[in-house]
Amino acid sequence: MDSGFTLAGKTFGSRLIIGTGKYRSFDEMKAAHRASGAEMVTVAVNRVPLDRKTESFLDHLDPAMQILPNTAGCYDAEHAIRTSRLAREALETDWIKLEVIGDPVTLLPDNEQTLEAAKVLVKEGFIVLPYFSDDLIMAKKLLGAGCPAVMPLAAPIGSGLGVQNPANLRIMREQLPDATIIVDAGVGVPSDAAIAMELGADAILMNTAIAEAGDAAQMATAMKLAVEAGRLAYLSGRMPKRLYASASSPIAGAIK
């Protein structure tokens, strides 16, 4: 059986990490969080509106969950660093999902700026979990900079396209057997999550696939099961692919 994964000294039983954005209501979000079994959730750092009263979003999260603030909306290292420092001050947590976006249409990561920010933040004692393009060399650089895990994308944020380049994830897994690899962004349906886990990801981070589902809580359950199934499959070791058939029943002894 699977015993979960450890990140910066903390063990997570669930390999599903989920977001808090795009839900139609707080009740729906809470139901989805419960159903998912996730032990870590992401939140975004944002300006407090000046024109209206706001309730504390954090009150709607299960206090037992590890909160992972992100640097969404940052387009360069400087903004991501400032956002990380603000998140640390407000939440008293060193954990940060580092996200430096390259352009507003694709929301693809700016790997160069991400690495630059990661180096600074690690030096400042942050536990930096970087979202980046699914590239082995970049993963090595981020790990070399002191990130305790790397978070390659499966597909663009919110696209629901699923794992677009399974070879890259497989190569990353094989070449970095000891690294913690969390697939972040692009999952649409449970089979996408299962594929990423079967390829050897340690965990999956998703938001839209659950929040935008017709029944978010039910989809969260489906994702939980898919992540578990994919993990067990990875640990079990898949059969080799063959171009031709291989009979399951004995050929010899069949009546003639």
Place this chain on the structure above:
Amino acid sequence: MVTIILNGEKKEIESEVTLDRLLDLFSLPKQRVAVELNKEVISRKDWEKTTVSSEDRIEVVHFVGGG
């Protein structure tokens, strides 16, 4: 009058005030927020001894849903 930029908006306040007082003036929450003054985070314990001056840029952030 003192002109400041608060969360990207130009605002006028009557005089130089502390960050703590500024949050009161604009009815902003004080729990689980963070404050930045001219791109430097000001720790909560320093809000009462940090004064906001003309042309200062202040960011007050909290948490919202995100992925």
